[in-house]
Amino acid sequence: MKHKKVNYSKWGYIFILPFFVCFFIFSFIPLLDTIRYSFYEYYRSGLKEIGPTFIGLENYKSLLQSDMLKYAANTFILWIIGFIPQIVIALLLASWFVDARMKIRGKQFFKVVIYLPNLIMASAFAMLFFAIFAKTGPINGILESIGVIQKPIDFMRTTLGTRSLIGIMNFLMWFGNTTIMLMAAIMGISPDIFEASELDGCNSRQRFFRITLPLIRPILAYTLITSIIGGLQMYDVPQILTNGQGSPDRTSMTLIMFLNSHLKSRNYGMAGALSVYLFIVSAILCFIVYRMLNPKEESR
Amino acid sequence: MDTNKKPSHARIIFAYILLIILTFLCLFFFYILVVNATRSHSQLLRGFSALPGGYFLKNFMNVANDGTFPMIRGLVNSLIVSGCSAAICTYFSALTAYGLYAYDFKLKKAAFTFIMAILVMPTQVTAMGFLRLITKMGMYDSLLPLIIPSIASPAVFYFMYSYLQSSLPLSLVEAARIDGCREFGTFNRIVLPIMKPAIAVQAIFTFVGSWNNYFVPALIIQSKDKMTVPILIATLRGADYMNQDLGKVYMMIFVAIIPIVVIYLLLSKYIIAGVTLGGVKE
Numbered sequence: 125m126k127h128k129k130v131n132y133s134k135w136g137y138i139f140i141l142p143f144f145v146c147f148f149i150f151s152f153i154p155l156l157d158t159i160r161y162s163f164y165e166y167y168r169s170g171l172k173e174i175g176p177t178f179i180g181l182e183n184y185k186s187l188l189q190s191d192m193l194k195y196a197a198n199t200f201i202l203w204i205i206g207f208i209p210q211i212v213i214a215l216l217l218a219s220w221f222v223d224a225r226m227k228i229r230g231k232q233f234f235k236v237v238i239y240l241p242n243l244i245m246a247s248a249f250a251m252l253f254f255a256i257f258a259k260t261g262p263i264n265g266i267l268e269s270i271g272v273i274q275k276p277i278d279f280m281r282t283t284l285g286t287r288s289l290i291g292i293m294n295f296l297m298w299f300g301n302t303t304i305m306l307m308a309a310i311m312g313i314s315p316d317i318f319e320a321s322e323l324d325g326c327n328s329r330q331r332f333f334r335i336t337l338p339l340i341r342p343i344l345a346y347t348l349i350t351s352i353i354g355g356l357q358m359y360d361v362p363q364i365l366t367n368g369q370g371s372p373d374r375t376s377m378t379l380i381m382f383l384n385s386h387l388k389s390r391n392y393g394m395a396g397a398l399s400v401y402l403f404i405v406s407a408i409l410c411f412i413v414y415r416m417l418n419p420k421e422e423s424r
Numbered sequence: 425m426d427t428n429k430k431p432s433h434a435r436i437i438f439a440y441i442l443l444i445i446l447t448f449l450c451l452f453f454f455y456i457l458v459v460n461a462t463r464s465h466s467q468l469l470r471g472f473s474a475l476p477g478g479y480f481l482k483n484f485m486n487v488a489n490d491g492t493f494p495m496i497r498g499l500v501n502s503l504i505v506s507g508c509s510a511a512i513c514t515y516f517s518a519l520t521a522y523g524l525y526a527y528d529f530k531l532k533k534a535a536f537t538f539i540m541a542i543l544v545m546p547t548q549v550t551a552m553g554f555l556r557l558i559t560k561m562g563m564y565d566s567l568l569p570l571i572i573p574s575i576a577s578p579a580v581f582y583f584m585y586s587y588l589q590s591s592l593p594l595s596l597v598e599a600a601r602i603d604g605c606r607e608f609g610t611f612n613r614i615v616l617p618i619m620k621p622a623i624a625v626q627a628i629f630t631f632v633g634s635w636n637n638y639f640v641p642a643l644i645i646q647s648k649d650k651m652t653v654p655i656l657i658a659t660l661r662g663a664d665y666m667n668q669d670l671g672k673v674y675m676m677i678f679v680a681i682i683p684i685v686v687i688y689l690l691l692s693k694y695i696i697a698g699v700t701l702g703g704v705k706e
Contacts, residue, residue, distance in 0.1 A: 132527055135607040139523025140535055142516050147542075147576035150569075154553025161552070213446070220439050228439065236692045237447050239699070243688050245636040247654040248680035249453075251661055255673055256456050258665070262472035269471070296449060301699060308700035328435075350544060357546045360638045360654070364661050380548050380639070387552060387643060395552045403549040413544050 155403070162396030168389070175393065183397035191374065192382065192398065198370070199378040202287060202362065203355030206294030211347070213299050218306035219332055238300035246297065246360035253289055254280070254365055283375040286366065290376060293361050298354075302347055309343035310336055346416050353409050356402065359384065454685070461671070461678040468670040483675040492663075493656055494648055495676055499683075502635055502652045505570045510631040513574040514584075514623045521584035522615050526597050543578045548639060555643050565646040574634070580626050587622035588615075625698035628691060632684055653680045 162183055166175035217238070220226050228234070241249070256262045257279045264276035279285035313336065321331055337344075359380040362370065368385070370377025379402060386395035460468060463477035487495050524536055547554075558569045592615060600610040616623070638654035645651050651659070657680055660673065688695060 132607075133529035136523050136527025136529040136532065138607075139527070139611070140520045143520040143539075143576050143581065144535070146516075146573060150554065150557070150573040151542075151545075151547075151550050151576065154550040154557050157553030157556055158550055213442075216439075216442070217446075226436060226439060228443070234443055234447065235696055236689075237450050239692075239696055240685065240688060241450055243632050243636075243684050243695075245638075245654060245657070245680050245684065247636070247638045247657045248677050251657050251673075252453060252457055252677050252681075254661065254665075255670070255677070256453065256460075260469070262456050262460065265472040299446075300450075304696060304699045353544050353546065357548055359548070360636075363638075364658055367661050383548065383551070384639070384643075387555060392552060392556070399549045399552055402546070406544075406546050406549060410541060410544050414541050417540060417543070 158396045158399045158403075160396070161392045162400045164393050164396075166393040167391040179393075183393045184401075187394065187397050187401070191377075192379070192401075194374070195370075195377050195379050195382045198374075198376060199355065199358055202290050202294070202358060202376065202378065203352070205287060205291035206298065207351055207355065209291075210295050210299045210302055210351075211344075213295075214302035214306050215337075217299075217303045218310055219336060221303070221307055222310045223328075235300075235304065238303060240300070241296045242298065242301045244297065246293075247364045249293060249297070250361045250364035253293060257285075257289060280365070281372060283372055286372065286376045290362050290365060293365075294358070298351070302351075305343065305347060306340065309340040313339050342416065346413070349409055349412050349416070353406060353413075356380075356406060356409075454681070457674060457678055457681065460674040463671055463674075465669045465671050468674075479671055483671040484679075486669065486672045487675045487679065490672070493660060493676065494651070495653075495656060495679060497649055498651050498653045498656045499679065501567060501650060502654075505567055505641075505652060506631045506634040508571045509574040509634040510627040512571065513577050513580055513630045514627045516575040517577055517580040517626065518584050518616065518619050518623060519611065520581050521588055522592075522611055525585060525588045525592070526594060526615075539578045539581055543582060545578075551640065551643060554640070558644060564644060565650060566644075567650060569644055570634070570637075570641055570652075574630065577630070580630060583626055584619065584622055587619060592618055621694075625694060628687070628695055629698065632687075635684060656680075 161176065163178060163180060164176035165179045165182065166173075166177070168174070217234075220228055221231055221235075258264075259276050259278045263279075264273070267273045268276065277285070279289060317335060317339070318331065321335055326334070357380055358378045362376045362378055363381050363384070366376055368381065370381055379398070383395060383398050383402070386398060456472070459474065459476045460472075461483060462480040463473070464479040464482070467473070467477055467479070487493070520539075524532060554569075554573075558564050563569045596614065596618075597610060600614050605614070636654065637652075638658065641652050642655050642658060645655055657676065660668075660676055665673075
């Protein structure tokens with residue numbers, strides 16, 4: 125009997141082996157390689173390859189002096205203008221959908237509609253926005269014909285216009301997802317608590333701020349952190365909308381677009397250092413998510 | 425007191441107005457897309473019309489026969505990559521989850537902790553090393569590097585693991601063993617069928633994620649006949665927009681987006697239910 129148990133544990137290793145082999149080859153080795161070359165001067169200039177020469181932390185320093193911090197700020201701005209309406213609307217919708225006394229009709233229909241943009245190809249969605257918000261596109265046409273504007277607006281020539289479009293797209297793509305997550309969270313609250321609050325004469329505003337919000341705080345925090353991680357990776361929408369230029373004047377250039385431009389020009393040293401910066405930030409965020417999903421660990 | 429029990433009319437009206445605005449926002453852009461995909465270039469230049477035109481087939485044929493943007497080829501490539509990714513990702517994630525759930529071994533806890541730690545790690549941070557590795561392995565400009573890495577998907581694993589916890593009693597595994605079932609046989613013939621709902625949901629999400637993926641494929645794919653749909657869309661954006669046949673532009677976006685919309689509308693019930701299943705557990 126004992127012998128058999130040892131045999132079984134072998135199968136555990138066999139079953140998880142493909143995952144770990146695959147992770148080791150396609151993620152871990154690339155990570156080490158990325159970190160290693162971040163300390164080297166290594167790029168291609170024309171057809172000539174320069175380096176690799178060990179230069180210590182030079183890449184990291186020159187990144188700090190480059191526009192990296194500006195791009196980090198851009199990424200943050202683009203994320204926040206999508207995230208604030210996203211979380212506010214999602215909270216409102218989730219609390220309405222769950223509230224039996226609101227008797228919202230067609231709940232299933234609304235859920236299907238608001239989740240739809242989440243599955244849309246971000247690059248095609250951005251291309252669609254580029255086409256319909258073009259100076260000669262349908263949006264300008266509609267606005268002109270109903271007399272809201274006299275002259276067509278060139279949305280993508282202004283910083284505000286471009287950033288707003290990216291924000292709107294991110295908002296549309298993510299608010300449905302967040303609504304459904306928050307709905308599940310609110311439905312997880314025991315109905316007894318709501319009943320008790322009602323007996324105590326709680327109105328709906330008090331109920332929302334004093335009961336619902338505090339009780340779904342863990343999921344709100346989880347939504348926030350995963351959204352920050354998603355925001356850090358923002359790439360498809362601004363890349364396609366601005367054709368990789370981050371125009372106007374690189375005000376909508378994100379960190380991953382910056383990384384992509386280094387990768388495309390084969391500047392391995394700089395791309396490596398930028399990746400390591402991103403890795404450190406995401407490792408911290410990963411750690412927070414890990415703590416949230418394993419709350420037992422905290423008591424140790 | 426009555427106001428405490430029933431929400432006021434104003435609030436309900438406000439709720440419906442907001443919902444209608446949001447529904448409008450979500451559907452309006454797709455409506456424009458569908459209408460414009462049915463109109464010719466000259467019609468589109470004349471301005472927007474709310475009614476569809478009769479050029480749908482013509483635009484579609486133009487897209488299908490365009491050599492500079494091999495859209496049909498791209499759709500096939502995307503279908504291959506997404507289909508294979510969804511299949512191997514769900515199979516191996518289920519296998520990994522079962523291995524960690526049903527067996528006891530020394531490194532079990534360490535392995536689980538490790539996967540949880542990398543759960544939300546962005547793939548972009550290893551992109552540079554990945555690109556170099558793929559080049560060294562001779563897989564640059566092929567579809568394989570877009571498929572194989574999906575074997576290790578921590579998020580899908582976590583979903584499968586949660587599902588196993590809630591729906592696979594270990595006594596069932598014991599019973600299979602007593603009946604003489606081998607370990608792989610138990611997994612393939614008993615555990616996989618039980619996991620069908622979880623596999624279906626995750627297969628859809630992996631398929632869609634892979635279908636929409638742009639960053640990594642754009643780094644790896646070079647030749648036109650291997651491009652996936654998002655790369656073709658990017659090429660379209662990079663081309664001189666003003667000299668494009670607009671009907672064709674809208675049709676390309678249409679064929680990139682609509683397959684997923686159709687799948688979604690058919691399966692929306694399961695997809696929406698699946699969104700929260702793998703989320704945080706309280």
